[in-house]
Ligand code: KG4
């Protein structure tokens with residue numbers, strides 16, 4: 001490992017955030033965010049109730065150059081200070097990924113600096129090192145609109161996937177629940193807001209509870225919610241609040257059970273001496289009920305829970321730049337042949353989760 005500081009420019013275009021950031025990694029391996037620019041495209045997609053890939057790709061073309069310029073200006077570093085250029089190369093929406101990778105390569109070529117093709121999931125997985133200085137190993141629960149994963153993170157490039165979703169991602173399920181109940185997009189915050197005024201009195205299933213492998217499944221819960229909502233139509237405000245509270249509670253209980261199982265496996269595999277830390281990242285980590293339930297479950301097993309600040313656990317480019325710096329420090333650079341990849345599992349050796357429509 002090279003013991004000198006690195007400054008890395010990061011680019012994130014895998015979904016609907018156009019983002020660029022500059023991060024410095026010092027010789028001791030500590031990170032510092034010099035700038036972190038995110039241009040959300042929410043208003044472009046809101047009317048459709050979800051991200052439209054073609055609209056996202058076109059918006060990245062328009063928004064990326066200004067975002068990079070702003071990130072460089074705010075970081076207040078000279079172009080010649082940049083030691084490497086990192087771009088999210090997958091998994092994600094291929095159009096946006098191509099925009100980011102092509103731009104990143106062009107800048108790297110122009111500056112004659114290494115290019116780093118970053119796995120977006122790896123960037124999420126490593127971000128607690130940047131935000132909280134957390135050392136390896138730790139257990140990661142990554143829950144967002146696109147990902148639902150439980151991973152053991154033992155080092156850069158050393159990830160063991162314990163669990164994934166058999167169907168929808170957790171955030172996606174919140175978004176679909178909100179749509180079903182006539183609430184706005186993104187759905188997670190809307191469901192949480194309504195749940196606060198409701199009671200979890202509607203009976204809903206808790207899929208996957210007690211299964212030995214810590215996978216997730218949201219499809220049955222979503223269908224049950226639809227049936228309960230239809231049976232109660234027309235829905236008044238209180239009923240919507242109760243349905244939201246019931247849905248949120250069912251999700252929280254499933255996540256608690258699955259994460260407890262993952263903590264058990266973590267302890268079995270890594271032994272009693274290993275650091276016990278649980279990182280919760282992704283947009284759904286913003287959910288206060290989920291955090292409370294997970295906090296109790298972690299404490300009961302003497303796991304230290306780390307939740308990076310919202311701006312750094314939702315999609316951002318600081319995490320891409322940081323993953324780039326971590327790789328650069330280890331000499332793990334890419335060349336101009338690196339391609340954008342829509343699917344890119346973090347742990348290719350993970351046994352496939354049995355079920356329909358498995359996501360990487
Ligand atoms: O990480 P993120 O910003 O973007 C990606 O999907 O990668 O996550 C967005 C997701 C959306 O599905 C949104 O509904 C969900 O996170 N979310 C929440 C909350 N805030 C955002 N879900 C539940 N409760 C919340 N408070």
Ligand code: ZN
Pocket residue numbers: 120124144146147314315
């Ligand atoms: Zn993400």
